Amino acid sequence: MSQDTLRRLRAGELTGCTRLDLSCELTDLPPEVFELADTLEVLNLTGNRLRQLPDLSRLRHLQVLFCSDNDFTAVPEHLGAHPSLRMVGFKSNRIRHVPDTALPPTLRWLILTANEIASLPDSIGQCPGLEKVALAGNRLRTLPESMAACQQLGLLRISANDVQTLPDWLLTLPKLAWLAYGGNPCEASASPPDAPTQTSSWPLIPWSSLTLAQLLGEGASGHIHAGTWQRTPSTEPEAVAVKLYKGALTSDGLPDQELQACLTAGTHPHLIPVHGVLQGHPEDRQGLVMPQLDASWRVLAGPPSLDSCTRDVYAPDAVWSIDIAWRLAQGMAAATAHLHARGVLHGDLYAHNILWRSDGQALLGDFGAASLLPTGAAQRTTRDALEKMDTLAFGHLLEELLQGAAATESDDPRVQALRHWQARCAHALVGERPTMEEVRQALFSA
Template sequence: MKVDWGAVVRAIVAGDASGRGDPSPDLASLADTDPAGAMALSAHLAVTGDLTGFMSTRAPEADPDPGEGPGGPPPERVGAWKLAERIGSGGMGQVWLVRRDDGVYDQIAAMKLVASPAAMVMDRFRDERQRLARLDHPNIARIIDGGEDTAGRPFMVVEFVEGAPIADWCAGRGCDPRTRVRLLVDLCDALAHAHARLVLHLDIKSANVLVNSDGQLRLIDFGIAALIPEAAMADTHRQGRALTLVTAAPEQLEGEAVSVATDIFQVGMLAHLLLIGRLPERQADGSVVIAAQALGNPDLAAIIARATAFDPANRYASVDALGEDLLNWLETRPVMARGGGSLYRARVFLKKHWLASAASAVALAALVGGLGVSLLQTQQAINARNRALAEEERSDTIRESLYFLLAETGEGEDGAATASGVSQAAEVIGARFRKAPAQFAAVLQALGELQFYLSDDVGALATFDLLLGQAAVIDPEILAQARYNAAQAHMRQGAADKAEALLGQAQAFWKADPGRWAIRLRDSRLLEAQVMRAEDPEGAVALLRRTLADHVREYGRDNQRAGVFANNIGTALVSLGRLDEAEAAFLEADRVWQATGLTGSFDALNTLNNVASVQYLQNKHEAAVASFARAVALRDQLFGPSAATAALLSNYGKALLGVDKAGAALEPLARAEAMSLEFAGPASALHVAVLNGHAEALAKAGRAGAVEKLGRARQHLTAMGDPPPLLASWQLASGKVALAETRPDEARSALREAVLLAQSSGPAGERIRAEAQGLLDAM
């Protein structure tokens, strides 16, 4: 008997008196009209009961039952964390507000502590921990720690998100539609990050999308998420996964395979809620009806309708494509969801340029007469742009098909799509490609691209070589992309000649239809500039400047891609030693992030790092300290503790040393030492570098402990095989410490060793050699 999903959803909504998604539906009444629906809902409630309150990692309004909860009383402390307040519980266990209590640095977080001994519960919990560990994005709540307590109960510490559900946040502030759509774009960006790491969320709803007082969005609770290869084959009901029925995609309701399109459906449902104030009406087959008239905007209605299409194949091919269409609406460009002919595009053009179009009623005839040429030019530009975007969307569809095929080959022990696992997939798909090259070329090309992004250049090049060996029989479009990706891999391997040849072949194909391939041609200039940099660095900078100018003419200056190009121009200028110009380019990128409201993005953080570094190289130490301080604050806000945060803190501490503020440098360097040990490990270049810097700061501040830190660094270097550049850096730090502690003979000996080791390291040791020699000359 078929379930009437419309009736089930209406029963849930009617039973949710609080409006908070915790329903007590009238199963008896539902059973009278839809027995199958009552059975499905009863089974659903049985699955979700144990999860209630256990998936939340956000601030509670109140804990209705502050007792000891399931599993008995918890310990007062778990690892480095002191339990402060219980903020949720369910049959699976408890969620506690915790504070880091190891004396290294302060941090508040949320700890999920499992109480149930059931194997399914333990497996589900470990799955969630593994999924979260692979995600690192400013709009996704992060995992911080994990392990088992003294009683053997697994725990996970995640970011504690203080914010309101997105629908409540928007309603409470009376946000206009543009603000709501901007938040949806941020959500799409976060999901794109997860999808790129083969993770689906599968429970996107207002309660799982929080916004803090600064307007920053956080996606939380990947508790029922799935890996994409696994999801392609899984039956969600038989797996016992919980889901939110009122926002679930039709394929989830029927227990069919889920995919990227499932998350896209749920984003569409959330968009409907944010822009209209209610979810769309659910039909018996699980499809939904959009309230287009209530929305009052045909473009937004088309976007939501496409995102929530019944058939996953009719939705956007990727969450990036959905985010791009929402940006189209924000920037008054034609949306892909509508398609539309010249009249639709003309209306969009006039809407965007309404002031010029209405400037003078007297000149109306002249305006209309001249508009034909203007609109023709605009239509041509829009057509070219939409063709380019369509090609990118088609590529996303191919990538998704690859993720499904990966289900046949298995994964790493932690569930990750490891390089070795992808190599196994390459063997499977490569065998199919040899039998039917035309049929499997697109998938094999996407697989090689995935190997490249996993930094498996050797594997990627083997895959691309297989493709290029069948150049005569595969689609030229696929061949061009394979050549470009192979060029990137060769460049990263230092084979610039091979990279140049392959890049030229790819660009030759794209130049034959520059309108269709505009995005790829423009993006390929970044690699072209890298190839040019060795023999013609000035030409490389000029190429990047021309490319940026072309982009600005078409898209304007204040957008993300313009900021990325400005940042890359700065990087190229640094390699030329043109530090003043590099700083100007980085500052232009910083201006773009401010103009576009992206100051809290990873791109903005990257630019701040670059600004600070180039200022430090220019001996603008005070400016560098200020820039590093901004970067540290943003990094803490976006990501919290990590190896990258440790590296940034280390640079900040060393900048403070450069302005003779050794006392102020101690705190960031102590934080960096603890983080580098935790996230990079003891025998790592990062941890050794931090220990060196911390030792120098202690000595210059007149504190004890510098020699002990140098001793530990030396032990780690021995374990690493004494790499000459790192050993030279350690000798330089030893010399500085000896100088600060007035041990001139030891200082002179260490600095001489640093010079010799640096000279043997080639260009990589030049900065160390120069600094050590300068100190020797000054003695």
């Protein structure tokens, strides 16, 4: 398809297009791309062999640039001068250097996952609208102090780096709701002494006992398949869902971290249950085996889009009664409070990670961005601030649940209660937010 797109581009057949996807072993950007300067908004060059780019400022309407899976060793320095770029992605290259001039002030979303970056430029602090930053799988030891100026930052992924200590300013950012820092030295010292440290303490489920069927879904960390599990030769196969991880590193972090977080989290009525850990995959892929839920369970929302950036996308007809909104809020408050009590920061508390039924029952899943919380009196302040990032994410969820129930029972006291807790959970001052245990108690006692 990309070869055909390249042919059509060179033939002048794509005049007026707003998005261009080219993945065909390119070593240079075709000059015909600049003939789309009046309309092109999204340029996707993922999966080529590019090492450099010409100045793209002539593409004056360009807003999104994807250059993942190429051969860049540095982010092109001229990108910082582009007048309208708001999303830049260079995942899975060989980037070691991010020049001071490479980050446009208009930047909203930056993806540099799976590179070799040891430091970021101070100029990142000159991107006041920056909302989403993905840096997992690099060599970062610290984050620049200038990032304290990124007051709009809502999502940050720094898993699988070499970060020694989480900076104090990070813990005070008013809009940071989704943080992943697992797989860094700052997390390793945080592991609770009584927490299991080996996924092998979970039941190991042989690959040979599983039969996979259709794909049920896909997330940042892996694919989930329907299947059956033959527990013993004499028992009937039972329906299961099998999550196969995509590789050694995901956009959120490492599969080992997700397995460890699941293990540490234990069981809860509002967490997706797990049977055990996959063993003996022919390609050595890691995975989890879970019960297969029936069709009455649905995903609450879709993941963020290019436009929404950090916020989930709900179906146009996403509406529910206040009864349902209340039960969903109770279930997620209980699940999150349980995680915090077990020493786990979910880091990805989103509607797209929640399964729900029409009776208001809900299950939280996907621990791909989860991190272990620090323990001990000396780190209590840090732990409180981290937990309250999940509290902010819960506040966003309450806002969305209230929007879905906006046309129903507006005078119901539960609406007022949810509005009250939404405002408290979303407080700009991190220390003023309630703990999730406070929220849980309030919702179950009202």
